[in-house]
Each structure stands twice: as structure tokens, then as C-alpha cells.
Amino acid sequence: MESLPSYEQATTAPHWLQLVGPYVLTTDWRRCSRVNKLFYQQFAPRLWLDPLVTARHHGLHPNDDLAWYCRFVYVHLNSVRLMTREFVRSLDFRNFAVVASGLYSTxxxxxxxxxxxxxxxxxxxRLVCLLVDGHPELNPESLAWVDVINTDRKTPNSLQLLDLANCPHHLNANFFRSAYLRDLVYLDISSLPGSISQTVKASLNPDHVPGLRVLKIRQRELDDSSARILLQRFGRQLWSLDLSNNKLTDATIDTLIRMSFSSLTLRSDAHFHIEGKLISPGRLGTIEYGPLEFLMESKESSTFVHPMRYFPDAPPYICGRSHQELQEWQTVRCSGAGPRRCDxxxxxxxxxxxxxxxxQPVSTSSLTHDARSGQGGLTHLSISGNQITSAGVRRLLRCTLGRLEHFDCSVQHISSITSNAQSSLRISGLFGTSHLIRPVFSSNLRHLRVHHSLVTNIPTVxxxxxxxxxxxxxxxxxxxEHAQIAYPQVFVPDTNPRLSSLTLTHIPTHSIGPLILALTNFLDLASSQQHAVEKVLASSTQRGSKVVRGLQYIRLELLSDEELPTALFDDDVDFDQLLDPASFTNDNLDETSGDAQAGLLAENAENQIGRETQVIGSPKMSETAGNSQSDIWQHSGDVFIVHRVEAPESWTGNVFTxxxxxxxxxTGMSPAVSKYTANVQDPKLRKNVGPAMPHHVAAGVPYGSYIFYTAWDEMIFPGGNAKPNLQPLLALHKDVAVAIKEYxxxxxxxxxxxxxKLELVRDKR
Incomplete structure (x- = not known):
């Protein structure tokens, strides 16, 4: 329980019919409502609550939907009392009257x-929910011209939930000026024709929908300029926003950070021994990176083995009977053990x-009130299917101050500013981000949908x-191999025990081994986490003690497969721009037989997977780490330069060095250090200054130092002119779904x- 019940709730016992009502079969509601007045009060509202859904449960055939609706609306309702019609609170037209029949015409x-x-x-x-998602014929335009009649001044006679996604009809720009839509809490206008920017300027803004909290605008050709208008208008009013499958770039990330998130942080040093803490020398920052904060580890936070990691946070203490909830300035993260809020x-x-x-009284506050923190701003954000880079995603996670509870960002492009960017090679993934998923950064994160490279270290090419x-x-x-050199750490379940749901996207349907091994290793670690949680529960001396359950749901989304070509690689492949001779340790690789090459590549990749699962945390820095840059762990031969950050690039507008x-x-340092030393000689790569994070330290960077992130990220892009024969790898292909099922x-x-719960789904796009 996230909050204590009121006195009335705690002392009033419900009637036994309220307890058994949810378990009575839908087909029995009609008979139960005829028993007596008491039964009528309990079952008549259930019978009439959502009539289209109830009719389907009573056996209405899809071919008869339209005829039934005509009789219901134009004949039957004429003889129904107003009190009974007031029981109807939802009309769900999804999958209703979409099957062609004799009466079904436009x-x-x-x-x-x-x-x-x-x-x-x-x-x-008293209707509050209207759902017409994807209906081929329904035109919602008439909703803008309905007459609102208040039958009861205490109850707002307007919709609170409206789902118009995938409707084929264009909406007038003034559509949301209607008083019938003024109390909207949830709105989905995804995949509709027409421009959204004119609608935002004319009616879709707080002036006309002041209670709106959940907004979904998927696949609307939304660009950065239109998104800026939308975010400026709504500010921190929304707590859930879905901008998936549009044309957004990192510029929208900056607008989101500035306009849509609360400025009050949920991060705290109180959990230092379990999670580590952030330190900010000089409170400096850059616009490109965000606040320059180092992650300071305790003795057990870096390896995720603290015995208290599965215990939820204690509820906040509120002093005074007059304060029933936290004030705006009292920021407290969720406990981690309660149910997550879904949008x-x-x-x-x-x-x-x-x-x-x-x-209970119908009120928008039942959805908009956040009893855990009492703050406005976004907590649920979906930005998949845009042109956002991995650097933009990392900046978002750093700057949202732990506010995100649900985050969906399945595709992140990794940009290169060297000659590699001019080739046809395009790499997508999310590397060097596992530390940002930890509770020390993402304090409230419960649901994550992201590219599988977070777990596998394998990008999409x-x-x-x-x-x-x-x-x-x-x-x-x-x-x-390049990614493993630059980012030796991956996400494991105990990186964030508060995360309950994880979806991994863009998984190839076939693998030569390393991908399958990475996924099965992750499931092994999830099993280990589950056993650890059960052990904590068994050792608890208090009856009904709550714990943080860890991962409860994993979803693996596989890409749609294509027919395997007769030759794995075409003859005209330009390997000069694709392969790096440094990726292969055999000096005579070109002379090696095809089978030997295939075995070498697969064996090296699987060996790296095995090593990778052992390195899940950064070195322990708690004994020597301090609050200034003078606490750098320097090694012999380390080279530093003085970098000046100008005012336009500064987070605070101040110039600093x-x-x-x-x-x-x-010579002879780690491969990552050698590659970074070479990359940083290029002036074009001396950009995006930031503090060294755990994966940098694990790769050889001195703890407490600043690096050029652009030069570091460039390591993932291979180059050179090697042409190994990868054709034999065709015989090593395994079906990923079959392998997971066998496992x-x-x-x-x-x-x-x-x-x-483990789900395997195939993307049909």
C-alpha cells in the first residue's frame, strides 16, 4: 500500500454483494438485477456500464452488430428510464460493427x-469513455457540435476518455473547443490524417482541455517545431506522453527536459550504501551532456550485492493532521514495492x-493525483520510432532527475562525424547506458522498452x-567486438531491482550464437534475482513484509524475418568501409580457411559474452573518491588538456574550464584506451565533455576524470579494408525463438x- 486509507475507508465494511459482485458471471447480471432493490443497485450498473462489451459477452455475433445497435439506440432506449440510461458510462466501438454484413454500408x-x-x-x-480506435466508418467530427446538458450539477456531463486512434477522418482544428470534451483526462489521436500543429494552436491546449493528463500522438508526422509548440502549451500538465513514430530529433529531447519535467529531483544520498550517489564538483554542466555528475560507489553498490537492495523505501512521514498528502516541495520517490501506474x-x-x-465521485483527480510524490510533469514517455540518437537518450535520462516511471525508446541511432558517416553503414543501439538505469539515476523507473543492445551489447546494423x-x-x-571494447558492461537484472517490466526490441530472428547466449545468460541472472528475492522473503520475520520483486515480465520482440539469400554477402559489398583489420587478431586472416574464420569469430564472440557477465559493476571508489576533480586516479603516462566551455555551451551560462x-x-594499454588516444587526436572528435562513468573506468579510464564522449563513442564504428570470408557463418545460423524455447x-x-512471464513476439511491420 503506497498510502494509508482514510478513516472512513478503514472503518466502513463493504456489503457482501460488493465483494462477490466482481466474481459473478456476466451472463448472470440480468437475472441478479431482478432479485430485489439491493441486488438491482449492485448489478444494474454492471449490466449497463459498457453495453457494447456486455452485449458481446452475451453472445452478440459480429455480423449482427449494426442491426443490434440500431434497435438499441433508436428503439429500445426510447422506453428506458433516464436513471437506467445514466448507468451507461462507456461505449467501446473497438471491434464493434467492423465486419461487413447485409446492413453494413457506409x-x-x-x-x-x-x-x-x-x-x-x-x-x-453520464457517459465518460468513448473508444472508436481504428473503426473504418465512424466519423467523430459530430462530437464537436453536441449540446451539453447538465442533468446533475455535481457530475460533469462530458467525456473523460476519448480514443480516436487510427480513424480515417480528418479532425477540424477547432475540434477540442467543444464543452463536451473539456474534462478529457485521456486522449489518443494517433495515426489520424492532417496536421497536428494547427490543432494545437487552435484547440488542443490547456485553455480548452485543462484536465488532460494522458496524451498519445503516434504517427502524426510530428516534427521538432510542432513538438515544441505542443510541449510549450502543455508544460508540466501531462504525466504521460506518447510521441512514437514521428520525425523528432534530439532537439525535442532538449525541449522535453526544459518544458515537461519537474525541476525537483527524486534522487537522494540516503541510499548511498545500497545504490551509490551522485557528486557534482562545482555544479557544472553542458547543454550537450547535461549536469557533470560523477557516480560515487559504496563498497557494495558497484557489484549490486547489498543485502538491503530488495527492501522497499519506508513511507514518508507527514507531520500534522491537516496534511493528508505531501506538499509540492516534498519530493519522495515511490517505494518500489507497490503496483506501477499504467497509462x-x-x-x-x-x-x-x-x-x-x-x-466514488467521478473526478479527474483520481488519475492526475500522484500520491507518491505529488509533483507535476511527465512520468511516462514514449519516443520510439523517431530520429533520436543514443546520446540524446542518455542526456534525457541524466536530466529528468529520476522522474520517469515508464520509458519507451526502442531505436537509438549512433551518429558518427568521421568518414564512416558517409558510408552506407548505419548502427543503432544503446551502449554505455546501463548505469543510467540504476536507481541512483532512474529512481522511479518501473517499465522499460528499449533496444536489446542494452543487454546483449549487439547493435542493429x-x-x-x-x-x-x-x-x-x-x-x-x-x-x-568494437562495442565490447568501448562498453564492457551491460544491464543485468540487479542493476535496478525496482524495474518490474523489460521489453527488448529489434532482436534478429537468427543468430550465430552470441546473441542467444547473451539472452539466455540474462534469463539465468533473472532467475538468480528471483531466488534472492524469495530468500529475503523467507528470512523475513514480519508477516506480510513487502519486498521489491525485481523483474516480473520480460518481452522479447523479434524483427520480421526475410528470406535467406543464396549467398550471405553479395559480390559487390564494399568491405573497405565496413571491416576493421584490428577486429581480428589473426595476421593471416585472409589466408585462413572459411571454416576456421567462422569458428574464430563465433568463439571469440561467445568468450566475450562469458567474460561480460562477470563484469557487472565498476571498481569500488568509495575509499578515495572525493568531491573535486583533484581526486582523479591517475596512471603513469596519462595526458590531460585544458578544455574551455563557452557560455552558449554551458548548462548554467557560465564560462568554465x-x-x-x-x-x-x-604503449600496451587496454584496447579502449589505445583507440580513444588515437581518436582524440582528431579535433572534430573533441566534443561532448563528460565525466567518466563505470563502463569507462572498467575500460581503463582514470576514475574522476573527464573525457570527450564523441571520441569514445566513435570506437564502435569499424573501419579499414579487411575482407574476411564470412560465408561459412551461414551454416552456424540458429533460430533465436527456437533456441529460447529450447532453453x-x-x-x-x-x-x-x-x-x-516471458513473451516472444515477432514484429510484423
Whole structure:
């Protein structure tokens, strides 16, 4: 329980019918409502709450939907009492009247359904939910011209949930000026034709929808300028925003940080021994990176083994009977053990209708009030399918001060500013980000949907010269070796035990081994986490003690497969721009047989996977780390330069200088240090200054130093002119879905079996 019940809730016992009502079959509601007045009060609202859904549960055939609706609206309702019609709170047209039948024509459907929208306040005076998602015929335009009739001054007679996603009809720019839509809490206008910017300027703004909290605008050709207008208008009013599949870039990330998130942090030093803490020497920062904060580890935070890591936070103490909730300035993160707040259409609809069945007053505050922190601003954000880079995502996670609870960003492009950028090679992934998922940064994060490279260290590669499966092999061998050098750490379940749901996207359908091994290793670690949580529960002396459950849901989204070509690589592939001779340790690689090359690549990749799972934290720096840059762990031969940050680039607008590490003069250092030392000689790569994070330190960077992130990120891009024969790798391909299913079958009944919910889905795009 995140908050204590009120006195009335704690002392009032519910009637037994309220307890058994949810368990009574839908088909029995009609008979139960005829027993007596008490039964009528309990079951009539359930029967009429969502009539289209109830009719389907009673056996209405899809071919008869339109005929039934005509009789229901134009005949049956004429003899129904107003009190009964007031029980109707939801009309869900999803999957209703979409099947062609004898009566189903454009004219008939518009006359029977679309025209009935004009009379909704009269037909159903207490309607709050209207869902027409994807209906091929319904035109919601008439909603803008309905007459609102207040039958009860205490109850707002207007919609609170409106789902118009995927409707084929254009909305007038003044659509949301209607008083019938003024109390909207949830709005989905995804995949509609027409420009969204004019609608935002004319009506979709706080002046006309002041109670809006959840807004979904997927696939609307939204660009940075239109998004800026939208975010400026709403400010911190929204707590959930879906901008997926648009044309947004990193510029929108900056606007989101500036306009849509609370400026009060949820990060705290109180959990230092468990999670580590952030230190900010001089409180400096840059616009490109964000605040320059180092991660200071305790003795156990870097390896995620603290015995208290599975215990939730204590509830906040509120002094004084007059204060029933936290004030705006009292920021407290969620405990981590309670249910996460969902923003999907079914969850919001169920929440609203459950309030109504509980005979509680209908109020937007039931959705907008955040009892855990009491702050405004976004907590749920979806930005998948845009042109946002991995650097932009990292900056967002640094600057949102732990506010995000739900984050969906499945594709992150890694940009290169060297000659590699002019080739056809395009790399997508999320590297060097696992530390940003930790509670010390992402204090409230409960649900994450992200590219699988966060766990596997294997990017997605696209190239005009390579087929989909060939590109997957190239990513799994050559590019992965570069990624492993630069980013030796990956995300593991105990990186953030408060995370309950993880979705990994863009997983190739076939693998030569390392991808499958990385995924199965992750499931093994999830099983270990589950056993650790069960052990904590078993050792708890208090009855009903709560713990942080860890990962409960893992979803693996596989890419749509293409037919395997006869040759893995075409003859005209330009390997000069794709492969780096440094990626292969065999000096006579070109003379090596094809089978030997294939075995070498696969073996090296799998060996790196094995080593990678052991390195899950950074070195312990708690004994010597301080609060100034003078506490750098310097090695012999380290080279530093003085870098000046001008006012336009500064986070605070002040000019300042930093000592930036540019590598080592000593030969024989780690591959990452050697590559970084070479990259930083290029003036174009001396950009994006930031503090060394755990994966940098693990790769050889002195703790407490600043580096050029652009030069470091450039390591992932291979170059050179090697042309190894990768054709034999075709025989090593394994189906990822089959391999995961085999792994689950083999581990079932053993200690390695993870008991959470695992889903394998294939992307049909």
C-alpha cells in the first residue's frame, strides 16, 4: 500500500454483494438485477456500464452488430428510464460493427453510429469513455457540435476518455473547443490524417482541455517545431506522453527536459550504501551532456550485492493532521514495492469505471493525483520510432532527475562525424547506458522498452550492401567486438531491482550464437534475482513484509524475418568501409580457411559474452573518491588538456574550464584506451565533455576524470579494408525463438528456470 486509507475507508465494511459482485458471471447480471432493490443497485450498473462489451459477452455475433445497435439506440432506449440510461458510462466501438454484413454500408453505418454521437449527452447523460480506435466508418467530427446538458450539477456531463486512434477522418482544428470534451483526462489521436500543429494552436491546449493528463500522438508526422509548440502549451500538465513514430530529433529531447519535467529531483544520498550517489564538483554542466555528475560507489553498490537492495523505501512521514498528502516541495520517490501506474487505454478505462462501480465521485483527480510524490510533469514517455540518437537518450535520462516511471525508446541511432558517416553503414543501439538505469539515476523507473543492445551489447546494423541476415551476422561479430571494447558492461537484472517490466526490441530472428547466449545468460541472472528475492522473503520475520520483486515480465520482440539469400554477402559489398583489420587478431586472416574464420569469430564472440557477465559493476571508489576533480586516479603516462566551455555551451551560462583526459602515452594499454588516444587526436572528435562513468573506468579510464564522449563513442564504428570470408557463418545460423524455447524447456524444473512471464513476439511491420 503506497498510502494509508482514510478513516472512513478503514472503518466502513463493504456489503457482501460488493465483494462477490466482481466474481459473478456476466451472463448472470440480468437475472441478479431482478432479485430485489439491493441486488438491482449492485448489478444494474454492471449490466449497463459498457453495453457494447456486455452485449458481446452475451453472445452478440459480429455480423449482427449494426442491426443490434440500431434497435438499441433508436428503439429500445426510447422506453428506458433516464436513471437506467445514466448507468451507461462507456461505449467501446473497438471491434464493434467492423465486419461487413447485409446492413453494413457506409450510409447505414454513419446514420446508425456516427449520427448518434450528436445525441450522446441526451442518450447517455453520464457517459465518460468513448473508444472508436481504428473503426473504418465512424466519423467523430459530430462530437464537436453536441449540446451539453447538465442533468446533475455535481457530475460533469462530458467525456473523460476519448480514443480516436487510427480513424480515417480528418479532425477540424477547432475540434477540442467543444464543452463536451473539456474534462478529457485521456486522449489518443494517433495515426489520424492532417496536421497536428494547427490543432494545437487552435484547440488542443490547456485553455480548452485543462484536465488532460494522458496524451498519445503516434504517427502524426510530428516534427521538432510542432513538438515544441505542443510541449510549450502543455508544460508540466501531462504525466504521460506518447510521441512514437514521428520525425523528432534530439532537439525535442532538449525541449522535453526544459518544458515537461519537474525541476525537483527524486534522487537522494540516503541510499548511498545500497545504490551509490551522485557528486557534482562545482555544479557544472553542458547543454550537450547535461549536469557533470560523477557516480560515487559504496563498497557494495558497484557489484549490486547489498543485502538491503530488495527492501522497499519506508513511507514518508507527514507531520500534522491537516496534511493528508505531501506538499509540492516534498519530493519522495515511490517505494518500489507497490503496483506501477499504467497509462494504456485499457488500464485507464478500467480505473475510471472501477471508480464508478465503487460509487466514488467521478473526478479527474483520481488519475492526475500522484500520491507518491505529488509533483507535476511527465512520468511516462514514449519516443520510439523517431530520429533520436543514443546520446540524446542518455542526456534525457541524466536530466529528468529520476522522474520517469515508464520509458519507451526502442531505436537509438549512433551518429558518427568521421568518414564512416558517409558510408552506407548505419548502427543503432544503446551502449554505455546501463548505469543510467540504476536507481541512483532512474529512481522511479518501473517499465522499460528499449533496444536489446542494452543487454546483449549487439547493435542493429543496416547497410545498402548487406541483407538483413548478413547485417545481423556483421553486427554480432565485427561491430560487437568494437562495442565490447568501448562498453564492457551491460544491464543485468540487479542493476535496478525496482524495474518490474523489460521489453527488448529489434532482436534478429537468427543468430550465430552470441546473441542467444547473451539472452539466455540474462534469463539465468533473472532467475538468480528471483531466488534472492524469495530468500529475503523467507528470512523475513514480519508477516506480510513487502519486498521489491525485481523483474516480473520480460518481452522479447523479434524483427520480421526475410528470406535467406543464396549467398550471405553479395559480390559487390564494399568491405573497405565496413571491416576493421584490428577486429581480428589473426595476421593471416585472409589466408585462413572459411571454416576456421567462422569458428574464430563465433568463439571469440561467445568468450566475450562469458567474460561480460562477470563484469557487472565498476571498481569500488568509495575509499578515495572525493568531491573535486583533484581526486582523479591517475596512471603513469596519462595526458590531460585544458578544455574551455563557452557560455552558449554551458548548462548554467557560465564560462568554465576542465582538465580533460586525452589518453595515455604508455604503449600496451587496454584496447579502449589505445583507440580513444588515437581518436582524440582528431579535433572534430573533441566534443561532448563528460565525466567518466563505470563502463569507462572498467575500460581503463582514470576514475574522476573527464573525457570527450564523441571520441569514445566513435570506437564502435569499424573501419579499414579487411575482407574476411564470412560465408561459412551461414551454416552456424540458429533460430533465436527456437533456441529460447529450447532453453526454457531445458531449464524447466531446475534452479535456472525463471518463473516470471516471458513473451516472444515477432514484429510484423
Amino acid at each position: 450510409d447505414a453505418s454513419e446514420r446508425a453510429i456516427s449520427n448518434s454521437f450528436k445525441h450522446l449527452p441526451t442518450l447517455f447523460p 494504456d487505454i485499457d488500464s485507464v478505462k478500467s480505473h475510471l469505471l472501477a471508480d464508478l462501480l465503487g460509487q 543496416n547497410s545498402r550492401e548487406l541483407s538483413q541476415r548478413a547485417a545481423a551476422v556483421f553486427a554480432e561479430t565485427v561491430v560487437r 576542465l582538465k580533460v583526459w586525452t589518453g595515455s602515452e604508455v 526454457r524447456a531445458q531449464t524447466r524444473g531446475t534452479d535456472r528456470y525463471w518463473k516470471g
